[in-house]
Amino acid sequence: MQANRPAAPADRQPIIRELGRADYETVFADMRAFTDARTPDTPDELWIVEHPPVFTLGLGADRGHLLSGPGVPAHDVPVVQTDRGGEVTYHGPGQVVIYLLMDLRRNKPGGKLYARQFVHKIEQAVIDVLAAYNLAGERVEGAPGIYIAEGPQSNAHAGAKIAALGLKVRGNGCTYHGVSLNVAMDLSPFTWINPCGYSGLATVDMRTMGVEAPLAGVQQALAGALVRHLTAPVPEAQTASAAVPDAATINSN
Numbered sequence: 502m503q504a505n506r507p508a509a510p511a512d513r514q515p516i517i518r519e520l521g522r523a524d525y526e527t528v529f530a531d532m533r534a535f536t537d538a539r540t541p542d543t544p545d546e547l548w549i550v551e552h553p554p555v556f557t558l559g560l561g562a563d564r565g566h567l568l569s570g571p572g573v574p575a576h577d578v579p580v581v582q583t584d585r586g587g588e589v590t591y592h593g594p595g596q597v598v599i600y601l602l603m604d605l606r607r608n609k610p611g612g613k614l615y616a617r618q619f620v621h622k623i624e625q626a627v628i629d630v631l632a633a634y635n636l637a638g639e640r641v642e643g644a645p646g647i648y649i650a651e652g653p654q655s656n657a658h659a660g661a662k663i664a665a666l667g668l669k670v671r672g673n674g675c676t677y678h679g680v681s682l683n684v685a686m687d688l689s690p691f692t693w694i695n696p697c698g699y700s701g702l703a704t705v706d707m708r709t710m711g712v713e714a715p716l717a718g719v720q721q722a723l724a725g726a727l728v729r730h731l732t733a734p735v736p737e738a739q740t741a742s743a744a745v746p747d748a749a750t751i752n753s754n
Contacts, residue, residue, distance in 0.1 A: 514732060515545040515603070517724050525555040525581055525592060528600070532677040533584075535602055539675060545607075547727060548600040548679075549720050552592040554690060556580045559587035559667060566695040573693045585667035585678040587645075588698030595686035595706065597720050599679050599727060606674030614731070616670055620645070622733075623680050626726035627664045630682070633722060634712045638663060646697065647682075649705060656710060661703035662696060663710075680727075683707065684719050 520528065528550055535546070556567065556578055566589045567580065578591075592598060601623070605614050614622075624640055627647045631638040637650035647664035649655050666680040683706035691704040707714055 513544060515547050515728055517547045517549065517728070519720075520548055520550040522551045522553065522594070525552045525557065525579075528552075529581065529583060532600055532602060536671065536675050536677050539602075539604070541604070541607070543604070545604060545731075546602045547724055548602065549724055550598050550600065551594060551596065551716065552598060554578045554591070554593040556589055556591055556690070556694060557585075558582050558589050560584050562588045563698065564589075566698050568693050568695065576690070576693065578690060578693075583667075583678070585669050587665075587667040589694045590665050590667070590681070590697060591690045591694060592681060593686055593690060595684050595708075595716060597682040597684055597716065597723055599681075599720070599723055601668070601676055601679045601727070601731075603676045603731070604674055605670065605676060619676070619731075620666070620668070622730040623666055623727065626723060626730045627680065627682055629726045629730075630719065630722045631663070631707075634707060634714060634719075636663075636707065636710055636712060644697075644699065649710065654710070658703065658705050658710060661705040663705050663707070665697060680723075682719065682723060684714060684716050 528548070532548070558564070558580065560583070562582075603614075603619070605616060605619060607613075624647055628638045631647070636654060637652045638647040639650040641648050641660075646662050646666065649658045649661045649663055651659040664680065664682045668676055668678045670676050683704065685708040686706045688704055688706060688709070696702045696704055707719070
């Protein structure tokens with residue numbers, strides 16, 4: 502039986518690493534290697550990265566969501582099979598990607614962090630960052646991710662997806678993969694797939710919504726919001742349904 506993890510110091514913050522622009526497959530391999538090697542004392546880390554164009558597939562993704570035929574030009578965007586949850590998504594220049602290498606079973610201030618709470622905190626961090634740029638984001642029941650909310654700033658884009666997340670939770674409670682937020686991208690590759698498995702799902706970025714923001718600034722804003730939410734005290738009331746499963750892919754892209 503695995504020994505209980507020692508309580509992490511209350512003031513321990515995740516280490517933030519800035520990887521610049523990096524190939525997806527290299528970072529994917531590095532995430533797995535980091536998680537393989539970590540111990541109960543390994544600090545949590547957030548990796549900030551921007552990827553060259555790539556389509557990634559979740560563990561149970563349907564390749565039929567990679568479109569072809571009329572309206573889809575010939576392209577050389579690679580397709581990478583991953584072990585995260587969810588279907589197909591696109592990463593490319595102008596998008597903030599932050600990978601969360603966390604230990605959910607390590608004691609946190611106020612208790613352990615459970616998978617469902619983990620997802621909620623990530624989503625709230627994105628919503629907070631959008632609000633800082635005067636954009637309203639919201640969750641949509643049954644369709645994970647963050648969407649543009651109806652309102653005076655929606656500019657006819659209400660319901661369009663602006664952020665996605667997909668995670669892997671190993672049996673020891675350690676996570677990798679993470680969250681992406683569209684800032685100033687070439688959005689056309691999203692029309693070459695059914696984003697996250699939804700046919701016709703509109704995808705937007707902050708620039709489409711009228712916000713011109715340096716990518717580095719949004720990267721730092723989202724990393725800061727994630728640290729704030731992920732290190733905040735966990736409410737005492739916990740439910741068994743929120744517990745970390747023995748192994749999970751979280752289908753939230």
